[in-house]
Amino acid sequence: MIKGQFYRRDMFPMIFCPGCGIFTVLECLKEALSQASIDMEKVAFVSGIGCSSRAPGYIMADSLHTTHGRALAFATGLKLASPDLKVIVMSGDGDLAAIGGNHFIHSCRRNIDLLTICVNNFVYGMTGGQLSPTTPVGCVTATSPYGNEEHPFDLSALACAGGANFVARWTVRQRKELTDSMVRGVKKKGFSFVEVLSPCPTQLGRRNDMVEVKKNLDWLDSLTFSKDGFEFKDREIELLASGRIPTGVFCERDKAPYGEMSK
Amino acid sequence: MGVKKLLMGDVACAEGALAAGCNFYAGYPITPATEIMVHMAKRMPESDGVFIQMEDEIASISACIGAVWGGARAMTATSGPGFSLIQEGIGYAIMTETPLVIVDVQRGGPSTGLPTQASQGDVMQARWGSHGDYGIIALAPNSAQEMYDLTIEAFRLSQVYRIPTIVLGDAIVGHTWEVVEMKKAAKTKVALPAEKPLSTAYETPFYVPKFPAFGKGYMVHISGLAHSEKGYPDTESADDYTRLIRRLVNKIRNEREQICSYELINPNAETMIVTYGSPSRTVYETVKEMHDVGMLRLKTVWPLHERAIHEFCREAERVLVLEMNLGQIYWEIKRVLCEKNVELFSKVGGELPTPEEIRGTLQ
Numbered sequence: 001m002i003k004g005q006f007y008r009r010d011m012f013p014m015i016f017c018p019g020c021g022i023f024t025v026l027e028c029l030k031e032a033l034s035q036a037s038i039d040m041e042k043v044a045f046v047s048g049i050g051c052s053s054r055a056p057g058y059i060m061a062d063s064l065h066t067t068h069g070r071a072l073a074f075a076t077g078l079k080l081a082s083p084d085l086k087v088i089v090m091s092g093d094g095d096l097a098a099i100g101g102n103h104f105i106h107s108c109r110r111n112i113d114l115l116t117i118c119v120n121n122f123v124y125g126m127t128g129g130q131l132s133p134t135t136p137v138g139c140v141t142a143t144s145p146y147g148n149e150e151h152p153f154d155l156s157a158l159a160c161a162g163g164a165n166f167v168a169r170w171t172v173r174q175r176k177e178l179t180d181s182m183v184r185g186v187k188k189k190g191f192s193f194v195e196v197l198s199p200c201p202t203q204l205g206r207r208n209d210m211v212e213v214k215k216n217l218d219w220l221d222s223l224t225f226s227k228d229g230f231e232f233k234d235r236e237i238e239l240l241a242s243g244r245i246p247t248g249v250f251c252e253r254d255k256a257p258y259g260e261m262s263k
Numbered sequence: 264m265g266v267k268k269l270l271m272g273d274v275a276c277a278e279g280a281l282a283a284g285c286n287f288y289a290g291y292p293i294t295p296a297t298e299i300m301v302h303m304a305k306r307m308p309e310s311d312g313v314f315i316q317m318e319d320e321i322a323s324i325s326a327c328i329g330a331v332w333g334g335a336r337a338m339t340a341t342s343g344p345g346f347s348l349i350q351e352g353i354g355y356a357i358m359t360e361t362p363l364v365i366v367d368v369q370r371g372g373p374s375t376g377l378p379t380q381a382s383q384g385d386v387m388q389a390r391w392g393s394h395g396d397y398g399i400i401a402l403a404p405n406s407a408q409e410m411y412d413l414t415i416e417a418f419r420l421s422q423v424y425r426i427p428t429i430v431l432g433d434a435i436v437g438h439t440w441e442v443v444e445m446k447k448a449a450k451t452k453v454a455l456p457a458e459k460p461l462s463t464a465y466e467t468p469f470y471v472p473k474f475p476a477f478g479k480g481y482m483v484h485i486s487g488l489a490h491s492e493k494g495y496p497d498t499e500s501a502d503d504y505t506r507l508i509r510r511l512v513n514k515i516r517n518e519r520e521q522i523c524s525y526e527l528i529n530p531n532a533e534t535m536i537v538t539y540g541s542p543s544r545t546v547y548e549t550v551k552e553m554h555d556v557g558m559l560r561l562k563t564v565w566p567l568h569e570r571a572i573h574e575f576c577r578e579a580e581r582v583l584v585l586e587m588n589l590g591q592i593y594w595e596i597k598r599v600l601c602e603k604n605v606e607l608f609s610k611v612g613g614e615l616p617t618p619e620e621i622r623g624t625l626q
Binding site for chain 1: 483496
């Protein structure tokens with residue numbers, strides 16, 4: 001059971017568009033914190049800028065809504081100063097992988113004891129649908145009107161290579177698996193990374209013939225295949241670009257977290 | 264009375280922070296501030312504090328702010344190029360009223376500039392470097408002793424006013440070795456709110472609300488967005504925004520008399536030299552050898568102590584502003600003493616003005 005209430009109801013209504021994946025992420029997180037018996041007074045959320053970064057505002061816990069891309073740096077300080085707190089970072093693909101890319105790889109490297117949830121919808125939602133570092137090749141966005149010609153990042157591969165202790169990726173349709181990974185992530189010592197592939201009918205769907213939520217979700221299904229323990233070293237970076245994204249738990253290890261190397 | 268030790272200014276600054284109860288340091292190496300970080304790397308674990316070397320200066324100030332919300336007293340130190348990077352974090356700390364100390368050991372700019380040479384080129388950046396309207400506090404030490412004392416004072420002020428406070432040193436005071444008396448400091452307690460969970464994260468009408476640290480059951484939402492007293496994002500109401508910004512500015516503007524300190528020699532002498540930081544060291548010689556020359560040294564550069572400037576310079580026949588840039592505080596003094604002819608003595612390139620140079624200008 002969750003100790004305390006999950007939603008900060010006097011902040012409602014949420015700002016998210018109909019069909020946004022963040023609603024599902026919040027519901028899965030609520031269930032995960034309940035399964036992990038988290039005390040809401042002893043958890044703190046940190047987020048940057050973007051749609052998903054607004055999500056902690058609707059959760060009844062201490063939360064720090066920070067500057068664009070820096071959530072992990074703020075969270076690092078918060079966790080080190082207050083080691084008894086469970087610190088959860090909520091981020092998006094633009095926030096975490098573009099402006100915050102440096103903080104992301106270094107947080108993985110330090111293996112600092114945080115859970116980071118990245119709502120990857122392949123696009124900048126809040127600023128109006130611009131290209132992100134995970135936008136698949138060919139996708140039309142506000143800043144790639146002729147189709148994206150940049151190679152995308154695979155964030156889970158990056159987290160594994162960077163040194164995170166726990167890395168998993170699911171779509172919002174894989175609710176049970178997603179919830180389970182959040183539970184394992186929040187319990188795991190060290191850096192845990194849970195990537196959630198999520199629809200954005202308003203900004204990505206509208207420009208790519210999938211404005212209906214179901215079409216957007218079906219597109220996510222068509223991009224992905226489920227394979228636990230997928231070995232990133234065996235794949236080409238073009239795999240993601242070619243529209244084949246593995247989902248699953250990719251790594252679970254017990255490297256010493258930051259600050260516990262000499263213990 | 265404290266122990267006396269021969270210390271480098273940068274090290275004195277780190278020791279001052281420790282005396283003030285600093286228990287979190289995040290930084291990134293940069294000349295001429297690195298000695299602060301190197302000293303903290305050694306000393307923090309000895310005093311049960313946290314030291315972390317971050318991936319850049321933006322991460323450093325961000326980690327410090329996060330640590331403060333986790334209940335720590337935090338400091339970071341940098342120089343020009345890093346000071347440019349941390350402006351983002353300063354704005355966030357202003358908006359969220361996060362108390363912390365930022366040390367800028369100034370070097371010559373713009374850009375990578377003169378890494379090993381002193382300057383006072385960041386004094387306006389310290390005031391206005393982050394976007395938007397805000398008030399800020401900046402102190403300018405002129406000795407290793409003051410690197411110690413004013414760092415302690417910076418912690419006190421940051422906590423009293425819930426504001427990032429800047430120590431504006433430079434390569435000269437940072438690298439000067441002097442005997443420093445390491446006085447004990449009173450550790451100001453941050454006032455915590457009584458109500459849990461907190462219904463208003465920013466109580467009004469108080470200028471400075473109490474600090475609802477995380478993990479204590481306050482359940483607050485803290486945001487860099489414009490926010491209501493509850494702390495919730497509030498980007499629609501011009502009235503709420505105006506009230507917030509006026510409070511953030513006025514909590515410093517209206518407290519200038521309490522915040523500011525200065526050193527005064529021969530007030531209203533025939534010639535008054537207004538200066539701050541390292542160049543004042545030369546003026547000590549000038550006032551010794553020249554008759555009817557006085558000095559007003561601003562220990563607090565921001566907020567500007569307009570009353571003191573006016574009061575102690577208005578009778579002077581000449582007012583000379585001395586700074587190691589091409590004229591920054593000069594324009595502020597000119598603004599305050601609008602009816603007077605205010606002269607500028609500039610020297611850049613890293614060396615202090617010499618007594619001969621100042622005498623030459625005055626004669």
